[in-house]
Amino acid sequence: MKNVIHAKCVKCGKIYESTPDLTNCTCGGILDIIYDYDYIKTQLTKEKLASRRDNSMWRYRELLPVEEPTPAPPLRVGWSPLYEASRLAKELGIARLYVKDDGVNPTASLKDRASSMAVAKAMEAGAKVIACSSTGNAASSLAGNAAAAGLKTYIFVPSRAPKGKVAQLMTFGATVISVQGSYEETFELSKQAIEKWGWYNRNAAINPYLSEGKKTVGLEIMEQLGWEVPDYIAISVGDGCTIAGLWKGLKDLYAIGFIDKLPRLISAQAEGCCPLNRAIETGEPWRPMEENTLADSIAVGVPRNADKALMAIRESNGLVVNVSDQEIMAAQKLLGRTCGVFGEPAGVTGTAGLKKLCEQGKIAPDATVVSVVTGNGLKDVANAIAACGEPISIPSDMERLLTAFAENGIVVD
């Protein structure tokens, strides 16, 4: 990899050669991939990018940590749409708002960006099997992306994992091991099995390449905005890998001179589970929290990528905001009604946070903001049902329709 210098521990600074099967530093710290930006500048220009027809995250190959001969994995991940949301901007009282819908990825979440990278690196490592423990989007995106590439997957889930998610994994041909115990026990068994059989490890907080996949969401936002830097980018935060990846992408672009400033990040967490935001607010080290939120994809009481995430929020002079489950479900409807975008609860938490900050007067009315929707609402229909209430219910009779409209205050234009 001519574009990569090495990997470096974010905690102790120890240097590692960037082999495809890197995991954490011996000190327990997470590694960061360090690039040779001078070299990359000779390889990549805005014009070159603009002429590319590859509408996937792999259009940014010069900024990705893969060997030249490594093929892009089969599923078309990334290059999700960035919508200008003028009606929503007006409702929130800001000048300009864009919504990035990452729910249209192949397995319907931003996690596909990390899994696509995992598959590429597993192929470089000569692995035929990838494993992870997860109940959520990471698992389904790994199973789907690996299946398309002809790799086997072993996925460990706690027995409380929803049946729908297990069915999706099994449809992708994953061998699913349901562990009778907590998530911690599930993780422990997966760790032993990965060690025993030497499977490739897809865990975003252990494998340093995965946030390099996630960073493409930041690269895309900037290219789609014509390199005009917004004032803020709002995103939901769970274990911290996604916001750290987003920030890495933005810093890459700054380093190669594609953008001349950096936006401020808005880190949105659920009130019932906000260990990272609490650390920023109090200035103290993060401490575990309970996982009291229906936004399951960000219900992470022990964030595994706290270091990179906290650094990203601080470095960007970011804002943090915690929202209630009620505010999350209100944001889901708000995005649906004004933008036609249906996000899962964790997916719309960034928008919920932005709304709250606007109401608190913390965002200037002339601001330009991007809000990232990280997953599709079809992933969790149960909560949408609970939030929506009941439709009008009548027999097939025009008189009854007129009465029902009147009773519900519906005025037909």
Added chain:
Amino acid sequence: MKNVIHAKCVKCGKIYESTPDLTNCTCGGILDIIYDYDYIKTQLTKEKLASRRDNSMWRYRELLPVEEPTPAPPLRVGWSPLYEASRLAKELGIARLYVKDDGVNPTASLKDRASSMAVAKAMEAGAKVIACSSTGNAASSLAGNAAAAGLKTYIFVPSRAPKGKVAQLMTFGATVISVQGSYEETFELSKQAIEKWGWYNRNAAINPYLSEGKKTVGLEIMEQLGWEVPDYIAISVGDGCTIAGLWKGLKDLYAIGFIDKLPRLISAQAEGCCPLNRAIETGEPWRPMEENTLADSIAVGVPRNADKALMAIRESNGLVVNVSDQEIMAAQKLLGRTCGVFGEPAGVTGTAGLKKLCEQGKIAPDATVVSVVTGNGLKDVANAIAACGEPISIPSDMERLLTAFAENGIVVD
């Protein structure tokens, strides 16, 4: 519209001016939009297309029935990925297979193509409200695409409509009227309301523009194949609008000289509801059938676009094939395992039909085939759960894992 000559009834041949609010012919027949291909040839070249960065169905504007100033509706519909599925081709015993995944559209089905067109034509008609009656993908795609464009929707569903789908509609801000009665009664009430208030009518078998939106799936397949015509295109068939649209797109390309032959269509229906395929097989007029299939999106006992669909299948010298629910669910797993594509039951019925034809020796081993997946598996997780069986369930213990692998015949490579 310089590219459109007029609309013409497929039944009696009566000619209509192509106003945006066209519905059926006075004889009850469905209208077809007739283009001026000589004019289009002067406007569109393969090179021009290749240089376009618009990765949506609207890249084919010269072939679409919209006025020049009409903007493309906001949601990014179409330009879904076409995957070469070499492992699946091998399993089926054919030379080359491509899978078109239309489940990654904004509301997760091919119906978005029709709804995007509906929104464009509604804007041309000056309408502020669009209405339809449907419980399925048409309803959610209309609600989402209209919400993004700032148009109101009234959607009539029978009271049996699944709560999840109703919640999705309500999230998009649609006014949902749940009608206590059959689908027929629901349709009747919607018809009266549409007439009373003059709402724009989004019904694929009444509004002749909608299959013009759907035809973009055919345009894309051919452009993505570099204009190399496959031997067959397999697709599931319900009310007939989709296969008719697909065929229209292919014929358009033939008419303007972009392709020099036409593929044969494979019309796949469910055994429990196959009125159109039965008509082809028997040579008799189609007759209503019961709706005995779990593939709800194609459970159409009274197909509303029979004429165009039957013409398309016959004109293409097409094959028809009916598959059982069991074969449909097997195809869902087959596509998931070999391609990483998770389709809803109706979405994978084309692949199920292709598999059956291959097994029957009706497809030559040197054939090139495209199979269209029309909707996302996340739309109907319940059936996937039923089809998948149970995962391995054990405590967090390596010995138990080894035993479980042995018992289940799992050999770790």
